[in-house]
Amino acid sequence: RSAITPTFSSGKLKQMTVHIERCADMLVSRLAENESTGTVFNVKELAGGYTMDVISGTAFGVDVDSLNNPDHPLVANAKAAFNFSLFNPFVIILFLFPGLAKIFGKLGRDLIPQKPMAFFSAAVDNVLDMRGTNDAQRVDFLQLMLKAHNEELDKGVPNDMVKTGVSRKEIKGNAVLFWMAGYDTTANTLSLTAFNLALHQEAQEKVRQEIDAVIEKRGKLDYEALSELPFLDMCINETLRMFPAAQRFDRVCKEDTEVKGLHIPAGTIINVPVYAIHYDAD
16 A cells, blocks of 8 residues: 555646546547537446546556547456346345355356456556556556565565565556456446436536636636535535445454454454445434
8 A cells, every 4th residue: 555555646646637638628529529419328438438548548558548439348348347236146145245255266256257357457467568667757557556566575475574565466456456446436426426417407507607617717627626626526525425436345354453342353354334324314
């Protein structure tokens, strides 16, 4: 975490806004084109295309243009990774007994299908091989992880040894997770925010006025303008409360601890019910 956190500093994110703005301009152009022709379209697909373009460019320096190529392999595999039903008996078993995940994994059964996982794993390997560790000009998620790469960790170190940096395996694992998990969660949040604003016209009008005022003042929407859009920020946060990106979190207790008189032994899997907490009035 200490090696990856610097990727998300305000300075680093600001340097990535050029690519984000270019993707946003393409998204707006597609929306304007659909509006002018009266085309009915799926907001989730457009949001997914925009999200994939932003993640691929800012995190890995890869141009995808999935907004204009919705059948791109990256998009198709990202969709396939999360194409499962909550009513599937296998999914229900994993949710009720998360400890069984390791056993099922050894049997070749995982919540996320093996094919998209293998695709993204190979994609990350290709980017790593092309990138190398001396491409200091890039400012993205992958390059910062490569700078923190410690080759000694690739050989394996004792568990009780203090580790500095990250291994290639850790770089690859975090990169695959960023590419896959970032796609679905962000695309859902964008499309559901649009849904909520369409449902509540008064809030939509207030957001429009707020954005228009910032554009009139600054001449454009840029990184600094984000701090001047508090109502839009509240709308996104409310969408995340109503439709959390994750229904629950699972964490493993690393050492014996006690919370309000409740003893929790080391190794216990703790479930945090995000959805229930978000809808708890107290």
